[in-house]
Amino acid sequence: MTDRTHDHSALLQLRNVSRHFGSFRALDEVSLTVRAGARHAIIGPNGAGKSTLFGLISGTLPVTAGSILLDGQDVTRLPVDRRVGLGVAATFQHSSLFLRESVLENVLLALLRRPGGGLGGLRRVAARPQAIAQAHALLDQVGLPTRHELAAAELSHGERRQLEVAVALATDPRLLLLDEPAAGMSPAETARLTALLAALPGEVTVLLVEHDLDMVFELADTVTVMHLGRHLMTGAPDEVRASAAVQSAYLGTTEVPS
Known part of the structure; x- marks a missing residue:
């Protein structure tokens, strides 16, 4: 059902969304708008509700209330x-790759998830020159052009995250959800991932939950701050950096940590 009051600049809207675990309110009436084409980050101290919010948007957790x-x-x-x-499309903190399969096969399996892609299974898709070309193009896009024959298990941690982005892009998403994409990465790997996400086409909206604030402030054009299960503020990166409320939320420090 389409909402006639929908903001047409928005791809994603959350309206008074809550998630309760018994009497514990992990999220409490959170409203949020993500505009089409945005590079939008969700940040906040531990326990802010970021991962719960990600689960509600991706569909891995049910909503208690709201829409x-x-x-x-x-x-x-x-x-x-x-x-x-x-x-x-979503990538999660814990890898969902098929580690025994090759890098190329992981992307081909994702192509099966496109509408009409599943006819005949992986062997059928792998036999299509167009599918092979699409998979190689995606691996080129994420910086893995020479790793296609390796088993996913043989990739470094950073390369696995790059492959997860390729797998997500293979489903032709309008909204790409990333849960802690830089977790466990070296500074060099984080820099490569940041450049990759920045270079994605404008028709792909990116929403990420991330602890690495250096990455957030380099990549995001919009930042939402969560605190104790509530929406604290949404604004441009400079606005968020300057906010006294945000500084207070981060353990009472005098500046937003980097």
Whole structure:
């Protein structure tokens, strides 16, 4: 169902979204708008509710109250696979790659998730020259052009994260969700990932949850700050850096940590 009050500049809207675990309110009436084409980051100290919010948007956690709209369509109760079909792709803190399969096969398996892609399974898709070309193009895009024959298990941690982005892009997403993409990365790996995400086409909206604030402030054009399960503020990176409320939320420090 499409909401006629939908903000047409927004790809994603959360309206008074809550998630309770028994009597504990992990998220409490959070409202948020992510505009189409944005590079939007969600930050906050530990326990802020960031990962819970990510789960509600990706569909891995059910909403207790409120609604989630994707391009005006209510997706609040839709399962993960239905959201994928509507253009939502997610990478998570814990790898979801097929480690025994090759790098190329991981991307081909993701191409199966596109509408009409699953006819005949992996062997059928792997036999299509167009699918092979698409998979190689995605690996080139994420910086893995020579790693296609390796098993995913043989990749470094940073390379696995690059492959996860390629796998997500293979589903042709409108909204790319990234949960702590820089976790465990070296500074050089983080820099490569940041450049990769910055270079994604404008029709791909990026929403990431991230602790690495250097990465956030380099990449994001919009930053949302969560604190104790509530929305604290959303603004441009410089606004967020200068906010006394944000500085206070980060353990009472006098500046937002970097």
